[in-house]
Amino acid sequence: MVIIDKHSHTPAYRQLFLALRSDIENGVYRPGTKLPALRTLAHDLGIARNTVEAAYAQLVKEGYLCSRRGSGYVVNDLDFSILGASRETESTAEPRVSSGSELGTNPLGDNFGCTFDFCYGNKTGDSFPCATWRALTSEALSGDSIPGATSYSDRFGLPGLREHIARYLKESRNITCSPRQIVLQAGTQEALHNIVTLVDHTQRRVAMEDPGYSAARSVFSSRSCQIDPIPVYQGESGFLSALDDSNARLLYVTPSNQFPTGNVMPLPVRLKVIEWAADNDSYVIEDDYCSEFCYVGSAVTSLFDLDRTNHVIYLGTFSKILSPALRLSFLVLPPALVKRWNVFFPNYLSPVPWLSQEVLRLFFERGHWQKFVNKAKKDYRERHDLLLSCIETELGGCFDVMGSSAGLHVLLGARDQTPQQVLIDRARAHDVRVYGTSQYWMNRSHPLNNYVLLGYSSIENEMIPEGIARLRRAWLS
Amino acid sequence: MVIIDKHSHTPAYRQLFLALRSDIENGVYRPGTKLPALRTLAHDLGIARNTVEAAYAQLVKEGYLCSRRGSGYVVNDLDFSILGASRETESTAEPRVSSGSELGTNPLGDNFGCTFDFCYGNKTGDSFPCATWRALTSEALSGDSIPGATSYSDRFGLPGLREHIARYLKESRNITCSPRQIVLQAGTQEALHNIVTLVDHTQRRVAMEDPGYSAARSVFSSRSCQIDPIPVYQGESGFLSALDDSNARLLYVTPSNQFPTGNVMPLPVRLKVIEWAADNDSYVIEDDYCSEFCYVGSAVTSLFDLDRTNHVIYLGTFSKILSPALRLSFLVLPPALVKRWNVFFPNYLSPVPWLSQEVLRLFFERGHWQKFVNKAKKDYRERHDLLLSCIETELGGCFDVMGSSAGLHVLLGARDQTPQQVLIDRARAHDVRVYGTSQYWMNRSHPLNNYVLLGYSSIENEMIPEGIARLRRAWLS
Numbered sequence: 043m044v045i046i047d048k049h050s051h052t053p054a055y056r057q058l059f060l061a062l063r064s065d066i067e068n069g070v071y072r073p074g075t076k077l078p079a080l081r082t083l084a085h086d087l088g089i090a091r092n093t094v095e096a097a098y099a100q101l102v103k104e105g106y107l108c109s110r111r112g113s114g115y116v117v118n119d120l121d122f123s124i125l126g127a128s129r130e131t132e133s134t135a136e137p138r139v140s141s142g143s144e145l146g147t148n149p150l151g152d153n154f155g156c157t158f159d160f161c162y163g164n165k166t167g168d169s170f171p172c173a174t175w176r177a178l179t180s181e182a183l184s185g186d187s188i189p190g191a192t193s194y195s196d197r198f199g200l201p202g203l204r205e206h207i208a209r210y211l212k213e214s215r216n217i218t219c220s221p222r223q224i225v226l227q228a229g230t231q232e233a234l235h236n237i238v239t240l241v242d243h244t245q246r247r248v249a250m251e252d253p254g255y256s257a258a259r260s261v262f263s264s265r266s267c268q269i270d271p272i273p274v275y276q277g278e279s280g281f282l283s284a285l286d287d288s289n290a291r292l293l294y295v296t297p298s299n300q301f302p303t304g305n306v307m308p309l310p311v312r313l314k315v316i317e318w319a320a321d322n323d324s325y326v327i328e329d330d331y332c333s334e335f336c337y338v339g340s341a342v343t344s345l346f347d348l349d350r351t352n353h354v355i356y357l358g359t360f361s362k363i364l365s366p367a368l369r370l371s372f373l374v375l376p377p378a379l380v381k382r383w384n385v386f387f388p389n390y391l392s393p394v395p396w397l398s399q400e401v402l403r404l405f406f407e408r409g410h411w412q413k414f415v416n417k418a419k420k421d422y423r424e425r426h427d428l429l430l431s432c433i434e435t436e437l438g439g440c441f442d443v444m445g446s447s448a449g450l451h452v453l454l455g456a457r458d459q460t461p462q463q464v465l466i467d468r469a470r471a472h473d474v475r476v477y478g479t480s481q482y483w484m485n486r487s488h489p490l491n492n493y494v495l496l497g498y499s500s501i502e503n504e505m506i507p508e509g510i511a512r513l514r515r516a517w518l519s
Numbered sequence: 520m521v522i523i524d525k526h527s528h529t530p531a532y533r534q535l536f537l538a539l540r541s542d543i544e545n546g547v548y549r550p551g552t553k554l555p556a557l558r559t560l561a562h563d564l565g566i567a568r569n570t571v572e573a574a575y576a577q578l579v580k581e582g583y584l585c586s587r588r589g590s591g592y593v594v595n596d597l598d599f600s601i602l603g604a605s606r607e608t609e610s611t612a613e614p615r616v617s618s619g620s621e622l623g624t625n626p627l628g629d630n631f632g633c634t635f636d637f638c639y640g641n642k643t644g645d646s647f648p649c650a651t652w653r654a655l656t657s658e659a660l661s662g663d664s665i666p667g668a669t670s671y672s673d674r675f676g677l678p679g680l681r682e683h684i685a686r687y688l689k690e691s692r693n694i695t696c697s698p699r700q701i702v703l704q705a706g707t708q709e710a711l712h713n714i715v716t717l718v719d720h721t722q723r724r725v726a727m728e729d730p731g732y733s734a735a736r737s738v739f740s741s742r743s744c745q746i747d748p749i750p751v752y753q754g755e756s757g758f759l760s761a762l763d764d765s766n767a768r769l770l771y772v773t774p775s776n777q778f779p780t781g782n783v784m785p786l787p788v789r790l791k792v793i794e795w796a797a798d799n800d801s802y803v804i805e806d807d808y809c810s811e812f813c814y815v816g817s818a819v820t821s822l823f824d825l826d827r828t829n830h831v832i833y834l835g836t837f838s839k840i841l842s843p844a845l846r847l848s849f850l851v852l853p854p855a856l857v858k859r860w861n862v863f864f865p866n867y868l869s870p871v872p873w874l875s876q877e878v879l880r881l882f883f884e885r886g887h888w889q890k891f892v893n894k895a896k897k898d899y900r901e902r903h904d905l906l907l908s909c910i911e912t913e914l915g916g917c918f919d920v921m922g923s924s925a926g927l928h929v930l931l932g933a934r935d936q937t938p939q940q941v942l943i944d945r946a947r948a949h950d951v952r953v954y955g956t957s958q959y960w961m962n963r964s965h966p967l968n969n970y971v972l973l974g975y976s977s978i979e980n981e982m983i984p985e986g987i988a989r990l991r992r993a994w995l996s
Contacts, residue, residue, distance in 0.1 A: 051690060052690065056817065060693060063820065096816070099816055100816045100817060103783075103815065103816050103819065104786055104819045104820055105785050105786030105787065106786060118786070120786060120787060120790060121790065122790065124790055124793050124794040124797060124827075124828065125790075125793075125825065125826075125827045125828075163670075163671055164666075164669060164670040164671060165669040165670070166664070166669065167663075167664030167665050167666040167668070167669055168663055168664045168665075169669050170660075170665065170668040170669050172660040172661070172662075172665060172668065173660075175656075175660055176656060176657045176660045176661075179652075179653060179656045179657075180653045180656075180657070183647075183649040183650075183652055183653045184649070184653075185649075186644075186645055187643070187644030187645045188644050188645075188647065188649060189641075189644045190844060191644070191647040191649065191842060191844050192641060192642040192643065192644055192646050192647050192842045192843070192844060192977075193640075193641040193642070193842075193843065193844055193977070194640055194641060194843045194844070195844060213528060213529065216537060228705045228709070228846075228870035228871075229868055229870050230868075231866075231867070231868055231870070232705070232709070232870050235712065239741050239742065243741075243742075243743055244743065256866055257866045257868060259866075260864070260865060260866035260867075264716050264720075264863055264864060265716065265720075266720055266721065306580075306581075308582050309581055309582030309583060309595070309597060310582065310597060313597060313598065313599065313601055313602075316601050316602075317601040320601060338580065339573070339576055339577045339580050340533065340577060342580065342581045343540065343581055348602065349602075350601075350602045351601065351602075365668060365669045365670075366669070366670065366671045366868075367667060367668050367669060367670055367671070367672060367872060367873035367874070368872055368873075368874075369705075369868075369869070369870050369871060369872045369873075370872075386741055387737070387741060388737060389708075389733060389734045389736075389737035390708070390737075391706055391707075391708055391734060391843075391846075392846070393705035393706050393708070393709050393846050393870055394705075394846060395844060395845055395846045395847075395872060395875055396844035396845075396846075397844065397845075397875070398872050398874070398875070500669075500670070
């Protein structure tokens with residue numbers, strides 16, 4: 043017998059509908075059975091006749107019942123045996139929080155509750171221009187009718203924002219491109235996903251640096267690409283001969299600041315990489331993820347700027363300057379690939395919210411961007427210098443520092459060859475979190491097993507001296 | 520001779536660097552050539568010696584020059600011949616605005632400047648809750664340190680938001696799921712992209728309704744899937760026999776409101792679809808894109824709710840209720856696919872900005888969602904009734920209406936079999952934009968060539984009577 047809960051948020055007719063539907067599915071009412079008359083059921087349940095009628099009408103609409111003139115409502119002849127099994131649901135216990143960080147994709151992991159966390163990728167909580175963003179959001183959403191807020195927008199991204207990006211690329215990287223070559227993307231992974239489809243959709247063979255950015259590799263893996271590792275650690279000749287042996291249609295590199303080693307790709311290698319792409323009808327994806335942060339001179343010439351053969355795809359991001367929480371990156375495509383994009387993705391809908399784009403456009407237009415970049419550069423340079431001076435003081439002579447000339451992380455290598463896991467565990471025992479580098483390698487017998495990674499974008503300046511002092515105690519006493 | 524522009528935004532050292540680099544690449548300075556001494560060049564250019572030194576240092580850092588003790592700066596031996604061709608750039612003319620709509624992916628097109636535009640997909644400019652969104656954005660971005668705003672966030676989406684979605688699905692669709700089964704996505708296309716990778720990454724065979732949503736089909740095409748059309752227009756037996764003949768691992772359907780016909784999938788077909796998936800170890804993607812808008816009874820039972828075999832993937836979106844500009848949709852995965860997601864996408868970074876998620880979470884938490892949905896339902900019902908009464912008055916007897924029981928569009932078919940292109944052209948001559956339906960078909964000799972599509976989510980109520988009156992003049996006089 044159905045009990046109608048009159049205090050429920052679910053309307054009475056819907057409660058009755060769900061109960062009767064369940065009874066039909068479970069065979070309580072078999073095919074051909076006539077359901078109780080409206081009046082009778084209404085009386086039995088103490089509800090209005092209209093309510094019963096609404097429930098029956100929905101059952102008719104959905105095909106559970108038919109209504110026959112003179113003979114009332116009859117259960118249709120349906121085979122519900124496929125529904126026999128009871129449905130499996132994930133435990134409704136508290137949902138597990140699965141941050142990228144937990145999965146080593148942050149790229150670098152959970153802090154295990156450590157007080158001193160040299161996490162890479164995230165930024166300090168006070169680094170986002172919240173007040174400006176609030177004000178610009180209010181501006182973007184003011185007025186009576188805002189077509190941008192209620193429509194699908196340009197599939198390449200707002201033209202005004204792309205113009206600002208093109209101008210910034212010219213000023214900061216000497217990159218000459220038209221806004222028409224720029225496609226906004228919802229992060230590096232989405233961009234790579236699309237590039238695989240665009241360039242390599244049948245061959246599925248990608249070359250990438252080893253070690254290299256694991257979140258990029260995982261996109262290629264998920265697309266079933268064969269991945270040719272190109273060693274960055276066997277000198278130029280090792281790199282170039284591996285590249286020559288590869289038939290990949292795509293090469294993924296981080297030439298300005300190799301991730302995670304921090305090496306700069308030497309000019310002869312840059313030229314060879316471009317030549318390789320041009321000769322093999324392949325494309326180079328240049329992930330220029332943190333060219334703004336360069337502590338020795340200015341950022342090196344980008345491959346995109348160097349290339350005149352139109353075989354370089356430039357990939358930029360707002361994750362490092364502004365925030366990874368924005369999920370905003372962009373591709374600069376060679377003209378031929380712009381055409382190909384139009385052919386391959388004729389119905390592409392931009393995955394980037396209009397509001398994010400419009401607020402960032404205003405952020406440029408009102409002159410906030412340049413000021414913010416300058417301040418971020420200054421802040422990170424100070425933090426970089428502080429970190430390195432602490433490392434020199436506390437660990438100098440016993441650890442090698444790699445990759446300190448640019449970016450937002452360094453590698454520390456134990457001269458006595460202590461393995462990274464031992465370093466990580468000892469640090470953790472002193473309430474400091476440092477990170478492994480093994481996940482970046484395809485070559486499992488790699489030569490940097492004594493190196494750990496320390497990011498410095500998410501740790502406060504005040505924490506650095508004590509954090510590094512603790513590392514000395516953890517590692518050297 | 521280099522001219523240094525002291526009024527440029529580009530620092531003098533960088534202007535000199537770029538000029539010298541260009542000279543080296545172009546062979547003005549050949550390998551082995553010694554560059555002018557610092558002092559000499561500084562004097563010639565009227566700039567500081569430090570400036571020249573900085574430019575030379577950057578050239579050394581990048582590998583263009585080497586610095587030899589006693590012999591100054593010498594050009595390295597590099598082969599720049601690969602750079603010989605001059606680089607092609609897209610015309611820097613005003614970027615072409617390429618909205619989804621222009622490309623028929625909006626899904627429905629440019630209005631050609633028509634005053635009366637029955638566009639589908641977009642919404643009226645005043646339909647977004649701007650004031651509330653502004654207030655909630657301010658709330659989300661207030662405080663000194665906001666870790667969410669500066670970090671990679673949960674790769675499935677904010678847990679608090681997923682809990683609200685799970686609750687809403689239970690209330691509105693009787694769907695029982697754990698928040699752990701929900702994955703936020705940056706739109707339907709991204710969701711389908713991921714599902715293809717997850718379920719069908721090697722076989723690449725997808726079945727979908729014909730006619731069907733072209734933006735979905737285009738994702739499958741871009742992934743090189745073979746697409747089996749399952750006719751929705753040849754009765755149940757036609758549908759089921761085509762499905763039985765398909766070996767697809769995925770079936771994409773819109774059972775609550777077939778796009779674009781507006782049909783509701785009959786219950787026997789629903790049961791068979793589930794049985795087909797369970798028997799073939801396949802999955803059904805149920806795109807429930809507008810179940811909130813139902814004008815006859817309430818929305819029909821979802822496949823996901825009906826299914827106990829765990830072979831249905833539910834796909835929901837915030838595009839119709841809130842706005843397509845949000846780029847926010849979600850998957851509800853069967854438990855086995857949640858596990859598979861973790862295996863396939865271990866390094867997946869959510870493409871949805873934290874701020875969108877947090878503001879939407881607050882929108883639920885503060886009770887705005889339910890009020891907003893109720894108002895939207897009421898508004899669209901009024902607009903729907905107005906549209907249908909205008910159609911009845913102006914076009915009744917000469918046109919058939921299809922798909923008016925739910926959703927945000929109807930199809931209008933000319934009883935005299937006038938082809939859609941003629942209808943479109945005549946309407947346009949009267950300043951009214953209606954849309955074709957051919958792009959939704961794989962079967963090019965489809966039977967609905969006399970049908971056009973009219974959306975009513977982006978046209979103001981005041982425009983509807985005159986718009987339909989113009990259609991009468993265009994089509995019937």
